[in-house]
Amino acid sequence: MASSTGDQSQAVRNGLRTKVLTLHSMNPRVRRVEYAVRGPIVQRALELEQELRQGVKKPFTEVIRANIGDAQAMGQRPITFLRQVLALCVNPDLLTSPSFPDDAKKRAERILQACGGHSLGAYSVSSGIQLIREDVAQYIERRDGGIPADPNNVFLSTGASDAIVTVLKLLVAGEGHTRTGVLIPIPQYPLYSATLAELGAVQVDYYLDEERAWALDVSELHRALCQARGHCHPRALCVINPGNPTGQVQTRECIEAVIRFAFEERLFLLADEVYQDNVYAAGSQFHSFKKVLMEMGPPYAGQQELASFHSTSKGYMGECGFRGGYVEVVNMDAAVQQQMLKLMSVRLCPPVPGQALLDLVVSPPAPTDPSFAQFQAERQAVLAELAAKAKLTEQVFNEAPGISCNPVQGAMYSFPRVQLPPRAVERAQELGLAPDMFFCLRLLEETGICVVPGSGFGQREGTYHFRMTILPPLEKLRLLLEKLSRFHAKFTLEYS
Secondary structure, eight states: OHHHHHHHHHHHHTTOOOOSSOTTTSOHHHHTOOOGGGSHHHHHHHHHHHHHHTTOOOSSSOOEEOSSOOTGGGTOOOOHHHHHHHHHHHOGGGGGOTTSOHHHHHHHHHHHHTSGGGOTTSOOOTTOOHHHHHHHHHHHHHHTTTOOOOGGGEEEEEHHHHHHHHHHHHHOOOSGGGSEEEEEEESOOTHHHHHHHHHTOEEEEEEOBGGGTSBOOHHHHHHHHHHHTTTSEEEEEEEESSOTTTOOOOOHHHHHHHHHHHHHTTOEEEEEOTTTTOBOSTTOOOOOHHHHHHHHOTTHHHHOOEEEEEESSSTTTOOGGGOEEEEEEESOOHHHHHHHHHHHHHTOOOOHHHHHHHHHHHSOOOTTSTTHHHHHHHHHHHHHHHHHHHHHHHHHHHHSTTEEOOOOOBSSEEOOEEOOOHHHHHHHHHTTOOHHHHHHHHHHHHHOEEOEEGGGTOOOTTOOBEEEESOSOHHHHHHHHHHHHHHHHHHHHHTO
8 A cells, every 4th residue: 555655646647637537546446357258369359450451461351240140231231121110110211102011000109199299219117118018918829828927027228138137136246155146057148247347246057968959957956056056145046948048949858857846945946048949949938937836836936036038139130239129127126126116217117229129029011011021021031041051050169170050949049069189278278368368369260250159258268169140141151160170170280
């Protein structure tokens, strides 16, 4: 402290002053936050793009960003009906234009009537526009075979991510051994590890079983929970289904077992279900946690606390930039639900264009509407192409020596396992890098392919992976997969 004071005094004498906010004085929890999906490797990809624009010669002509599930950035076309209605909402003067179908105009007018001042530019209430929350509740009821959903338990959000962070904020409490622990899957989506670090909660890892296509095993949940209870107070369990980055789709039997486990161990359940429209594998089917919970009956249905999340960013929509999403809470304490609304009120409201987009996703054109045929054709085309890409990815990687890839049953990613020679591991350690980060950096520098190392998502000790999206156009994806496989063979030979 004396040295620090002396340094400041010297700085004052020199006519300088130290910064109030420095790496040493800032919030230490923020320093601990890591987010691999937009981490150092992506920063290097941006630099390489800039260098290419400046004419710097590279062994490739473009950077292919396969690091993030951004469908439209990878060339997916927006769904016509969604954009037509949004255009009408943003510019109501177009409501008289003959270029738009009548059902799109009616939907735009309905949404605008529910907005303050009949404008998307007005704030909404903090939980989201009432009409849209009612439409979300009706969507959930249809999805779950008629099981009731209460719009008062639905909160609209800035994508699913914002709602997930809000619920985690409610759960985190305590100090030392009483600090909240949250069980998250490994591999996981880095939003969870980053948020828990920022909030000062304890991350409790449970491992998915790679040998069984990334299955979730309740015995592993028991292991993780028992181990965690020695140093924290586990209060919540997160499940990502379909999985990110692993692409598995949980069976109904697995979901029932998870619900029983959470109930018996008094854990709040968070069900991240943003990829519920993205299920490709034969025999795989999406089952919502809400539906399974309600069908299990007492005591689970009336007591197990659950928050489930959905988003407009994934599915067939791929509307990442509009930041639309929702959370439905089940069996949440009424007083806590009021506190949740208070937290959301601090940020005023979710983006209203994102709310409008969400409304179109949860209540698309009906079979009698003029836009129905085109909407269905576009939706099915997107999902069919994603299914073909999932199959292609698994096939090409499994034909490459030293690379193995589980079936991509759902979501938008593959998470292949790569064998790295001992000399490559040693070289990475010399450079102070995780071995799979070293591999991914070399891949980027030599091929322009940007993927995220598995160490950014978590993996078992001694195994190495990377996550890549399956979103590039089919022929471009084929070339990417073949190029990546050839690079792995060359890399392996170089360090053998």
